[in-house]
Amino acid sequence: KKPYSAVTVTIETLTSEAYDEDDLSGIPDLVEVITIQASGPTEAARAIRKKLKYGNVHRQLRALVLLDGLIQNAGPRFTRTFADEPLLERLRVCGTSDLSDPEVRKKCRELFSSWSQYGNKPGLERIARLHKELPKRKVTVTQERSRVLKETENPFGDEEDDEPASPKSPSPPAAGPSGSGSIFGGSSSSDKKKRSSKAKSKRKPFNLEAEKEQMKSVIAESSLAATNLLNVLQTINREKERISDNSLAVERFESCKILRRKVLRFIHHVDHEQWLGPLLHANDELVHALMTFEQLDQSVDADSDSDDELAEQAHLYRSKNQPTPFLSSTFSRHVI
Incomplete structure (x- = not known):
């Protein structure tokens, strides 16, 4: 079972509409709760990824701001372990997909360019390459596949x-899996x-x-x-x-x-x-x-x-x- 602690709760709060897009005031508290949790870095990465994936535009932008704040302030334990492939792939998608909001894509481009300076910092090598990467495994709905x-x-x-x-009596509908309808x-x-x-x-x-x-x-x-x-x-x-x-x-x-x-x-x-x-x-x-x-x-x-x-x-x-x-x-x- 995936961890759900004060890390996730804090990220949920800090990405809400109660905070302005570029508000950094909650970063110290977030760093603190990540530090005291054994699974803090990985839980933070997952919570941020979910905001990038499911959140509205404001929550996505807030998640990017929080991630940048953590990269700069959370210390080596965080930077060495947080950048897993699911988060990296979600960032690639947010930064390049036509379905991403233009504001989100713009913010990603700004951050990716800024993060490119971390190429020699342990744990951030892959983050530093995001500015020149496309999604690796994402299966998009193409017109041929739609x-x-x-x-x-x-x-x-x-x-x-x-x-x-036809005047003939209709035959009964065939049973479908789990009875769920299709649009x-x-x-x-x-x-x-x-x-x-x-x-x-x-x-x-x-x-x-x-x-x-x-x-x-x-x-x-x-x-x-x-x-x-x-x-x-x-x-x-x-x-x-x-x-x-x-x-x-x-x-x-x-x-x-x-x-x-x-x-x-x-x-x-x-x-x-x-x-x-x-x-x-x-x-x-x-x-x-x-x-x-x-x-x-x-x-x-x-x-x-x-x-x-x-x-x-x-x-x-x-x-x-x-x-x-x-x-x-x-x-x-x-x-x-």
Whole structure:
């Protein structure tokens, strides 16, 4: 069992909103509690890492300030033992990931540059190299790997979903592991192919003049929906709540998925630059918002520094069925 003592409690207090970002007044007390605990340095490293990983922007910045204060003031016992690989990897991620807040990335760059002077100090050699390192083991959600992008690749998905249900009695749902639901679609690829082939024959010819007003609306809605999703993600306290457990975030996530299918449908039909540019931009905004949701909710795969119980519960929406990509390589060149 990992230690939980006055070290963790003090870091929890010092990273709260009660302290200004650059307040160093609590460093002496923190140094003292670390010194009197046998596991003080390693417990401090873990507590700081968790703030960097799950905390809001203020807590992340405070954690970086505290770490810098400890490096300068906690003495050789601390500096020789605190810099374990999980903390180093979390620092690399905070300093380079597009999902890190710009203020956090900026603070990391400043500190990494400052810490480069410690190259010859025992225990700080690896800290001194952070300014020229990228994450080593972090598995990011790339566009090729993204579940949600694969699920929304079919621009005619809504048309297929609108198809009348078969009059046959529905078969009972298959039992799933632990009964947990998934926020990704659960239809089998064979069912999707059948619906796709039927829907193709029923599609109406595309009429640009008739679709213009809807295109304008979808473009505007896409920008707003992407912004709304990103905004709600910033309000979630990941220390206490999973992203996919937040009903408002899931609702806005689903709205972005629906809008992306509509955007891709228009991109599939439209060649005129007047419309293609705004549509591609709308797709980019939706992709960014959807992948941000997916990345922040994938603690196990996305965070190679995870060794705590909370992170090990992550990735709620894994499923066995991989959706079949719809877009041809020619079409995906414009979209992905």
